[in-house]
Amino acid sequence: xxxxxxxxxxxxxxxxxxxxxxxxxxxxxxxxGDLLFEIETDKAAMEIDAPAGGIVGDISGKEGVDIPVGQxxxxxxxxxxxxxxxxxxGEVPAKRAEGGxxxxxxxxxxxxxxxxxxxxxxxxxxxxxxxKGEGKGVRASPLARRIAKEAGIDLAxxxxxxxxGRVVKADVEAAISGGAAKAPAARAPEAPAPKxxxxxxxxxxxxxxxxxxxxxxxxxxxxxxxxxxAKSTIPHFYLTLDCEIDALLALRKQLxxxxxxxxxxxxxxxxxxxxxxxxxxxxxxxxxxxxxDANASWTESAMVKHKHADVGVAVAIPGGLITPIVRRAEAxxxxxxxxxxxxxxxxxxxxxxxxxxxxxxxxxxxxxxMYGIKDFAAVINPPHATILAVGAGEExxxxxxxxxxxxxxxxxxxxxxxxxxxxxLGAELLSAFKRLVENPFGMLV
Amino acid sequence: xxxxxRELSYAxxxxxxxxxxxxxxxxxxxxxxxxxxxxxxxxxxxxxxNRFGEERVMDTPISELGGAGVAVGxxxxxxxxxxxxxxxDFATLAMEQIVNQAAKMRFMLGGAVSVPVVMRFPxxxxxxxxxQHSQSLEAWLGHVPGLKVIQPATPHDAxxxxxxxxxxxxPVMIFEHKLLYKMKGSVPEGHYTVPIGKAEIRREGRYLTVxxxxxxxxxxxxxxxxxxxxxxxxxVVDLRTVRPMDRETVIDSVKKTSRLLTVxxxxxxxxxxxxxxxxxxxxxxxxxxxxxxxxxxxAETPIPYNPELERATVPQVPDIVxxxxxxxxxxx
Numbered sequence: 001x002x003x004x005x006x007x008x009x010x011x012x013x014x015x016x017x018x019x020x021x022x023x024x025x026x027x028x029x030x031x032x033g034d035l036l037f038e039i040e041t042d043k044a045a046m047e048i049d050a051p052a053g054g055i056v057g058d059i060s061g062k063e064g065v066d067i068p069v070g071q072x073x074x075x076x077x078x079x080x081x082x083x084x085x086x087x088x089x090g091e092v093p094a095k096r097a098e099g100g101x102x103x104x105x106x107x108x109x110x111x112x113x114x115x116x117x118x119x120x121x122x123x124x125x126x127x128x129x130x131x132k133g134e135g136k137g138v139r140a141s142p143l144a145r146r147i148a149k150e151a152g153i154d155l156a157x158x159x160x161x162x163x164x165g166r167v168v169k170a171d172v173e174a175a176i177s178g179g180a181a182k183a184p185a186a187r188a189p190e191a192p193a194p195k196x197x198x199x200x201x202x203x204x205x206x207x208x209x210x211x212x213x214x215x216x217x218x219x220x221x222x223x224x225x226x227x228x229x230a231k232s233t234i235p236h237f238y239l240t241l242d243c244e245i246d247a248l249l250a251l252r253k254q255l256x257x258x259x260x261x262x263x264x265x266x267x268x269x270x271x272x273x274x275x276x277x278x279x280x281x282x283x284x285x286x287x288x289x290x291x292x293d294a295n296a297s298w299t300e301s302a303m304v305k306h307k308h309a310d311v312g313v314a315v316a317i318p319g320g321l322i323t324p325i326v327r328r329a330e331a332x333x334x335x336x337x338x339x340x341x342x343x344x345x346x347x348x349x350x351x352x353x354x355x356x357x358x359x360x361x362x363x364x365x366x367x368x369x370m371y372g373i374k375d376f377a378a379v380i381n382p383p384h385a386t387i388l389a390v391g392a393g394e395e396x397x398x399x400x401x402x403x404x405x406x407x408x409x410x411x412x413x414x415x416x417x418x419x420x421x422x423x424x425l426g427a428e429l430l431s432a433f434k435r436l437v438e439n440p441f442g443m444l445v
Numbered sequence: 446x447x448x449x450x451r452e453l454s455y456a457x458x459x460x461x462x463x464x465x466x467x468x469x470x471x472x473x474x475x476x477x478x479x480x481x482x483x484x485x486x487x488x489x490x491x492x493x494x495n496r497f498g499e500e501r502v503m504d505t506p507i508s509e510l511g512g513a514g515v516a517v518g519x520x521x522x523x524x525x526x527x528x529x530x531x532x533x534d535f536a537t538l539a540m541e542q543i544v545n546q547a548a549k550m551r552f553m554l555g556g557a558v559s560v561p562v563v564m565r566f567p568x569x570x571x572x573x574x575x576x577q578h579s580q581s582l583e584a585w586l587g588h589v590p591g592l593k594v595i596q597p598a599t600p601h602d603a604x605x606x607x608x609x610x611x612x613x614x615x616p617v618m619i620f621e622h623k624l625l626y627k628m629k630g631s632v633p634e635g636h637y638t639v640p641i642g643k644a645e646i647r648r649e650g651r652y653l654t655v656x657x658x659x660x661x662x663x664x665x666x667x668x669x670x671x672x673x674x675x676x677x678x679x680x681v682v683d684l685r686t687v688r689p690m691d692r693e694t695v696i697d698s699v700k701k702t703s704r705l706l707t708v709x710x711x712x713x714x715x716x717x718x719x720x721x722x723x724x725x726x727x728x729x730x731x732x733x734x735x736x737x738x739x740x741x742x743x744a745e746t747p748i749p750y751n752p753e754l755e756r757a758t759v760p761q762v763p764d765i766v767x768x769x770x771x772x773x774x775x776x777x
Contacts, residue, residue, distance in 0.1 A: 051776075141703075141734055141735040141736060142731050142732050142733070142734045142735075143703050143732065143733050143734055143735040144735065145732075146732040146733075161775065162736075162775050163775065163776060163777060168735050168736070168775060169703065169735045
């Protein structure tokens with residue numbers, strides 16, 4: 001029997017992926033485990049091996065287009081095995097490539113394994129298997145079906161992580177805890193969501209030739225999807241404070257001057273070079289330990305109260321941004337945080353982070369101070385309940401004891417998920433943060 | 446009284462069971478080709494002829510049909526014969542007596558007679574004995590109502606199930622994997638029985654039920670151990686009896702783990718794993734399945750003589766590891 005090669009799910013919240021490069025051609029003989037193709041996931045590049053040995057045929061997954069997870073991209077036939085569509089297999093995709101061209105997203109039918117009806121059969125006799133979203137045609141394990149039925153979950157709305165997109169128990173459980181997709185009847189009273197402008201509507205507003213179309217890559221799509229999701233499902237509120245950081249800057253200078261020299265491949269270097277942001281990560285982690293109720297994640301069934309502060313740090317990279325996580329930052333020294341961040345940021349820029357290095361976390365820090373931004377509000381990155389937006393440290397005139405004095409001030413804004421953290425609790429967290437930043441020796445002990 | 450345990454081989458455990466039964470019940474006697482002075486093709490009978498004499502440890506001519514006929518006739522007339530085949534493959538020669546006579550008589554004579562015969566079949570591949578001496582035909586006999594078919598996997602069960610078989614009023618067919626004869630295990634002294642028709646959970650696990658028979662139980666346990674490090678927690682069920690099959694144990698296990706892999710040495714198609722799979726699909730365990738059922742059985746070919754090919758025709762530990770991993774990781 002031919003073995004289906006599917007676009008696998010290699011990342012937790014991956015819905016589609018792109019094949020960046022095929023390493024085999026139609027008709028190539030492969031061994032199980034041979035490299036078949038590379039996929040560009042939302043945030044990394046992965047190599048996909050052959051699930052079985054044989055002859056590669058019916059390659060339908062084109063390079064550079066988005067393909068739903070679980071869809072067949074090729075088949076592997078045993079040697080000498082009849083390929084049902086072999087007379088056309090070479091022709092059909094080629095024709096499509098000429099006619100379709102471009103970066104058009106294939107429809108579900110095009111993306112599927114080409115199976116044109118035999119010529120003697122009238123075209124109407126072609127039977128297409130029911131696809132996901134058509135109610136009973138959803139691929140789901142019996143166990144997933146039973147749990148979904150009991151919980152009143154609409155299976156068509158659950159994204160399947162199993163082979164060929166099969167919905168398994170874990171998917172339904174995730175949907176239940178995520179509060180997703182009750183049966184349609186339950187959703188009916190909701191007002192229809194306003195639809196964004198269509199691509200055509202947008203393009204009509206510009207003169208033809210006055211722009212260039214750059215197709216979205218995986219990261220851009222993930223950013224768009226996650227931010228729409230975050231901003232439309234999380235009730236944000238914002239708290240802003242000014243922190244005086246002269247003491248912090250002085251301490252930073254002292255600590256950096258005290259860094260021992262170590263031998264590296266590039267000659268002698270200081271063992272660490274602390275940035276202001278490293279202090280902010282540490283202060284945020286310690287503040288969360290001091291106000292543990294704010295170190296939480298919202299789920300429909302329960303409040304997730306975290307025992308450690310895993311601080312995500314937004315890193316701008318070409319084409320987007322990513323948030324690697326400093327785990328258990330409360331227990332790490334400033335130099336450890338600093339060196340870990342340098343490594344994470346370098347690998348983030350090269351898109352070499354592993355999913356476990358950027359998924360999860362209990363809060364995040366976004367710092368635009370280096371651009372001179374005074375103050376801004378960041379969008380919460382679920383499952384976090386908070387994110388701290390950090391502005392530039394700048395000399396400002398402050399009034400102290402009735403006198404105007406210069407001081408270095410850094411404004412910070414905490415965005416907060418009101419479901420998990422109320423106003424007073426958020427304020428408590430932010431003032432704990434301010435105390436640490438203004439009394440930075442507290443971060444050394 | 447707590448029986449003392451000793452290490453015995455599977456073959457020794459069978460011999461001990463036969464000796465105990467013969468001591469306790471004079472109706473019990475042994476028949477088979479070369480089981481007397483020679484001690485049996487696999488030395489299972491050993492020196493029992495010296496202890497019990499040629500009338501009770503009886504060499505038969507090279508005619509499986511004749512020997513089986515005598516054994517069935519003796520059973521009908523009140524004796525308790527144990528008939529040994531040299532190889533289970535030769536069951537084919539005795540099918541008339543096994544299938545048409547032994548299995549049917551109780552029913553066709555309205556319960557007026559029973560056929561308490563025990564037939565022992567050295568079975569399975571791995572000894573380089575080629576196509577006519579290496580088969581696993583337990584599913585053939587398992588298809589016949591009126592027979593009981595068992596496959597003990599350990600020395601303990603070999604002794605206890607053989608004693609249960611001797612006491613059973615109906616014909617019991619015992620398939621003994623040849624590679625198990627030398628396997629050692631702790632066996633209690635004295636008389637005890639292991640019930641026919643009852644499977645045994647050899648290892649508890651959370652994510653996958655492996656239903657295995659005979660030597661495959663040991664391969665499955667080895668595979669389960671190898672998978673421990675990957676966090677794949679496998680439950681191994683030793684089916685022990687092919688007919689009547691223990692539905693309850695298997696169904697309960699699959700309801701717990703949500704996944705089923707069957708492993709058996711007989712040819713995959715129309716084999717024991719097919720029956721176990723169908724039983725689960727028909728049962729209320731269906732609603733608990735979170736993955737397709739997978740069977741690992743013998744290849745669709747006569748067993749080759751070449752040892753490499755012979756090994757490749759039956760499931761081995763890496764095959765079980767791979768199938769279990771795929772099932773639990775969601776690759777199937």
